[in-house]
Amino acid sequence: MRLRGPGWLAAILWCAGCGAGGAPSAVSRDATPVSYAAAPGATYGGEDYRSDYESPPMAAPSEAPGTDYVGTPQAAPTGSPTPSPQSTPAPDAGPMLVYTAHLAMSVYRVKEVREGVIAAIRELGGVLTLETATQVTVRVPAARFQEALERIEELGEVVNRNVHAQDVGEEFRDIGIRIETLEAMRRRVERLLDQAPNVQAALEVERHLERITVELERLKGRRRFLSDQVAMSTITVTFQERQVEDIARGIFKLPFDWIQQIGLTNLMRLR
Amino acid sequence: MNAKILVLLLVTCALGGCGAAFELELPARFVTLDAKAQKLAGYAKRATTADGVVVAVRVIDNTSEGDLVFWQEAVTIEMRDRRGYALLDDAELRVASGQTGRLLRFGHDEEGEAYRYWIGLLVDERRIFLVEAGGAEKVFEPVEGDVEKAVRGLRIR
Numbered sequence: 001m002r003l004r005g006p007g008w009l010a011a012i013l014w015c016a017g018c019g020a021g022g023a024p025s026a027v028s029r030d031a032t033p034v035s036y037a038a039a040p041g042a043t044y045g046g047e048d049y050r051s052d053y054e055s056p057p058m059a060a061p062s063e064a065p066g067t068d069y070v071g072t073p074q075a076a077p078t079g080s081p082t083p084s085p086q087s088t089p090a091p092d093a094g095p096m097l098v099y100t101a102h103l104a105m106s107v108y109r110v111k112e113v114r115e116g117v118i119a120a121i122r123e124l125g126g127v128l129t130l131e132t133a134t135q136v137t138v139r140v141p142a143a144r145f146q147e148a149l150e151r152i153e154e155l156g157e158v159v160n161r162n163v164h165a166q167d168v169g170e171e172f173r174d175i176g177i178r179i180e181t182l183e184a185m186r187r188r189v190e191r192l193l194d195q196a197p198n199v200q201a202a203l204e205v206e207r208h209l210e211r212i213t214v215e216l217e218r219l220k221g222r223r224r225f226l227s228d229q230v231a232m233s234t235i236t237v238t239f240q241e242r243q244v245e246d247i248a249r250g251i252f253k254l255p256f257d258w259i260q261q262i263g264l265t266n267l268m269r270l271r
Numbered sequence: 272m273n274a275k276i277l278v279l280l281l282v283t284c285a286l287g288g289c290g291a292a293f294e295l296e297l298p299a300r301f302v303t304l305d306a307k308a309q310k311l312a313g314y315a316k317r318a319t320t321a322d323g324v325v326v327a328v329r330v331i332d333n334t335s336e337g338d339l340v341f342w343q344e345a346v347t348i349e350m351r352d353r354r355g356y357a358l359l360d361d362a363e364l365r366v367a368s369g370q371t372g373r374l375l376r377f378g379h380d381e382e383g384e385a386y387r388y389w390i391g392l393l394v395d396e397r398r399i400f401l402v403e404a405g406g407a408e409k410v411f412e413p414v415e416g417d418v419e420k421a422v423r424g425l426r427i428r
Contacts, residue, residue: 258331258347261313262386263356264379264405267325270317271308 096169099145107156110239120151137236145233168226175223182216217238294332294426324406331399339394343373364391366416366425387411391422
């Protein structure tokens with residue numbers, strides 16, 4: 001059957017209306033091909049989980065077939081243990097936790113400790129994302145987040161520790177539903193394109209198709225980002241040199257007056 | 272006869288400065304500054320050009336019995352680490368009387384002007400000889416060769 005005139009336009013409008021609002025009946029929540037993992041024993045109790053000194057729960061994504069997650073390559077060094085999520089797939093309503101930690105460390109030799117942190121993280125399959133003289137930011141597989149914190153804390157005195165877990169499960173699921181909806185819509189619009197009675201109608205359908213495609217890519221990108229954030233935890237470590245006595249600030253002076261008197265100032269102050 | 276010889280020796284010493292621990296022949300254009308005033312400032316001798324290149328000698332009792340290595344290190348740390356001078360060169364210094372020490376050449380910038388500062392360091396069991404020379408780079412460089420010649424011409428007694 002080929003649609004013509006007003007009937008055809010009505011079909012486009014019907015399609016355009018499909019994606020708006022909540023989940024359409026054609027795509028059930030249960031059908032969303034997304035799975036995730038929550039940590040066993042997680043103490044999650046809301047949107048955010050914060051801890052100052054408690055061990056955080058572990059969570060790592062477990063990408064199910066059907067998702068387009070492309071994991072960040074995290075090749076572990078040869079011989080080092082491969083990161084393995086310690087979690088099991090959870091039902092749809094479970095949390096997907098993004099872990100971030102900020103550690104402030106007081107250390108004796110900043111450079112050595114900084115390099116030690118980087119080496120430890122690499123051994124755990126993590127990567128360095130930022131390094132300055134007094135700060136490093138690293139990302140580690142979520143399953144090794146706790147181990148990474150423990151390794152770092154062995155390298156110096158932690159003066160401030162802040163661990164934050166954010167649940168992105170709801171957003172992740174919502175995105176999955178919207179992707180499903182838009183993909184269904186795109187398939188319908190593509191069929192309509194085949195049935196376009198003339199060039200003008202075809203162009204109009206194509207414009208609509210393009211908008212759907214752009215939105216789909218945006219949502220998929222966001223889903224990949226969330227997956228990556230869940231898969232890899234972020235740890236930022238700031239270093240401050242351990243305050244010792246003021247030896248380096250001029251307390252030490254040889255008890256020979258003439259040494260303090262050498263230099264151009266005295267030499268050129270003629271009498 | 273003996274009395275005459277004694278008087279002659281005393282006169283010679285007085286004129287020739289046989290009481291000085293060293294002898295430093297100054298280059299042309301330098302004038303020696305008043306000895307008493309220099310002594311108060313800690314210098315055994317100080318001389319200057321009209322445009323501000325200064326050469327001076329300090330003689331310090333080495334009561335701590337530090338050796339050349341110790342004093343060289345002490346001076347270098349003082350100048351470089353505490354005063355912010357740049358150590359441009361560190362070379363052996365052999366003076367006319369045969370002793371060897373170190374000649375440390377420093378550079379220093381102050382308010383956009385470059386300065387040179389040398390320290391010749393000679394150490395024996397009793398004394399430390401410090402030959403200082405310095406001035407603004409623009410006036411120091413033209414007499415640099417003469418200053419080095421004077422420093423190397425030092426005679427320690």
